[in-house]
Amino acid sequence: MRKWSVFVLWIFAFLSCRQISKSIDETIDPVDSVADKQKLVSAASTTTSTTHSIVHREGENIGFLKDSVNLLRAEVLLKNLPQYTGKEIYVYSSVSFFDDGRIFIALQHPINPKYVDNYQYEKGKWTGPKPEQLSVKDDIKDRLVPLSLMKFVNVARVCRNYNEKALDIEGAKPVTHIYLSIWNNRVQWFPNSISGSRERYSIEFNNEGTLKSFKRE
Incomplete structure (x- = not known):
């Protein structure tokens, strides 16, 4: 029985690695550094024990926003x-x-394009769906973006670029919450400003998370 359990776990890990490898090929962007690419590629060789370790650590203050591997996994x-x-x-x-x-x-x-569901990711698992209550005035089509054009690893780029700028601003703090809003089928990243003790700057990002503009207000 123990040998059979080990075999099943091995198969699960093998299939997971192949899937992550495929996602890495679809995710790696020219703007990524060599270190970022190596970090993503290493996810493809994740063992079952390492996967359990990732699940155990999530939900704690683990620097998730800059963790390309865990963002990809999600x-x-x-x-x-x-x-x-x-x-x-x-x-x-x-x-x-x-x-x-x-x-x-x-x-x-x-199945029904007129409906919307909410999902939550926590401690390495997705929960949901929970139905979203919509009004007849809500224009669903206008606020949709394919997941294939909104890769989670872009969050790590936004985090890195934001924190690099915040580091040079007196009193500014690293980002702990990144969110995006969709209007006219386009993505806008937030926060879109950095506040220090003496200065305030506006900051904008391209869809892939690279810096678009940065100026003092």
């Missing part, structure tokens, strides 16, 4: 939800990422 698990198997996932309205490992996201219903 995206892979979202894509693996059975209701979305073989279907394009569309993100609705907004997504919130927290440094303690939590994610809040709204997705268009996989």
Whole structure:
């Protein structure tokens, strides 16, 4: 029985690694540093014991916003939800990422496009769906973006660029919550400003998380 259990765990780890490897190929962007790429590639060789370790650490203050591997893992698990198997996932309205490992996201219903469901990621697992109450005035189509165009690893780039600027501003603090809003089928990153004890700056990011503009207000 023990040998059979070990075999099943090995198969699970093997399939997970292959899936993560595929996601890495789809995720790596030219703007990533060599270190970032190596970190993502290393996720493909994750063992079962390492995976359990990741799950155990999530939910604590672990620097999730800059952790490309765990962000990628969260995206892979979202894509693996059975209701979305073989279907394009569309993100609705907004997504919130927290440094303690939590994610809040709204997705268009996989069958009825007029519906929206809420999901939460915490301690390495997705929970949901929970139905979103919509008004007849809500324009769902206007606030949708394909998940394939909104990769979770972009959060790590936003975090890195934000913190690099904040480091040079007296009194400014590192970011602990990053969220994006979707309007006219476009993504806008937040926070869009950095406040110090003496100065305040506006900051904007491109869709992939690279710095778009930075100026003092």
